[in-house]
Amino acid sequence: MTSYIPQLTLPSSIFTSAPASILLPVALGTAVGFGTGFVSDQKRQYHSLRQPPLRPPSSVFGPVWTLLYGTMGYAAHRAYHLGTSSPSSLLLPTTNPSSTVHHTATLYTLQLGLNLIWMPLFFGLRRPILATLDCAALVGINAYLAWTWGTQIDAVAGWLMVPYVCWLGFATYLSAGSGYLNEWDFSEERIRKGEEEQKRKKKGL
Template identity: 65%
Template sequence: MTTYIPSLTLPEAIFGSLPGSILLPITLGSAVGYSTRRNNTQTAATNRRESLTLKQPPLRPPASVFPPVWTALYGVMGYAAHRAVYLGTSPLNTTDTILAARQGATLYTIQLGLNLAWMPLFYGLNRPVLATIDAAALVGINSYLAWLWGTKVDEVAGWLLVPYVGWLGFATYLSFGTGYLNNWDLSPIVGGQGKKKST
């Protein structure tokens, strides 16, 4: 159960705009991804070697899969939020529906912040434990959000979040697996020899 907290919720104008709802998570997600990569001072060749040196869990897809999948999921997530909040807060709805839509808007905003924090935690700050906790929290929050919006506001919005929840579950597995297999230390590899930098 959650409550509507205006100070922790994106403005209703964003939810009311279909392009704004879709483009906001895509733009923010792309910016975080770009800035995290940009902060890495190593060469592209070293980055590729480092990726190959890190132990990866089974079923990890190629790195090229992640940008298009996340872009699509961000877009669908934004559309779901638009449907739920815009349709759910209509004055023609019951008080319970409007309240559920607004509570969901707060949860959506919080989960978007947690989503954007994962990449800096995992790659930028070398905190795979915190990143995995973050990913697991995202699964729980978005499962509840899909249920809340799907049963109390707009069934389509709830179903639109299902692929996102599924991918978050997979991302949690990858986050945990990569951290565990590398002893929870993802610090850069020195000289391609598989030795970690001393801290």
Template identity: 65%
Template sequence: MTTFLSHLTLPEAVFNSAPASILLPIALGSVVGWTTRPKDTKRTYFTWKQPPLRPPPWLFGPVWTVLYGMMGYAAYRAVTLGTSPLNSPATIAAANHGATLYTIQLGLNMAWMPLFFGLRRPIEATVDVVAMLGTNAYLAWLWGTQVDATAGWLLVPYVAWLSFATYLSAGVGYLNDWDLSDKPDVGGAKKL
């Protein structure tokens, strides 16, 4: 079990402010989304072979915005309620441990889009999303059972979406032979 690692954890001020806690993941996700060139990403998305049930590209922005807000609010609740001096040392430790895990998963989340669309590395992106899924499933359990049930439940839609994202990431990788790079085919045309 990872413990609280202050150098790997967002500052306490972020967790102690509901607006900061909610807006930070939304802002970071927006910046990452825009820096991966949305028009290019959308065009690329349609050129790769896709697994069944893939959603339309316009759906990702609104879904991620809602999920980022929910995860930010979950972090705010878990850390502020869980680190109250009125709590047991075990609850405080669980809240702090969760804060470190939350920060790590946020970093993993911000890495996925550049890995998948920017660097076109589906294997690494799929490993990243699997790590995110496992971390968040554990985090939902930890916060939900040891700190604040509401915080745990707020992460459930995120865990469900990460399960679906894992399917999509692995599906695109597999259907495209784990190679998303631009390569000329035998006739000289570009293969995406």
């Protein structure tokens, strides 16, 4: 379990308010996706690089991430609110709910930061190895959060994290697969070659 670090933890006012807890990750994720100037380059890079099987259309990611951000925000709200304001039958007799909640609040905040830097790592800096490691770390952290919240605080909060963990696992596969198929090289030269390859396929060459 990570330590509670106030300087690295979202304010309690965020967690205790359901709307704030839900909207914050949605707003931050949207800001990263649309406010950094990567949007057109994302689509270009996504379609030009070789991708592993089962890759979804680029139009799928926006709605899915919006839903997942909102779901994990609500899960964090439930865990924090129930763990700090009322006893739960799910808590172990030796468990201090307030201590558990504050520790996981720090971990939740850190994972949110890791989530938000994935897109700049993958599309902006074009560092597929770092992006894949980041995504893999997110799987582990959020699996721990789902288990801790679900078994020690609130079962609903734990289950709400499951779709997010599953999607992170799929995202790790896509990130690693794309990196491997492109020899972990997302340079402009590689992207141009991919575009040329796509054009040849459309022409049937």
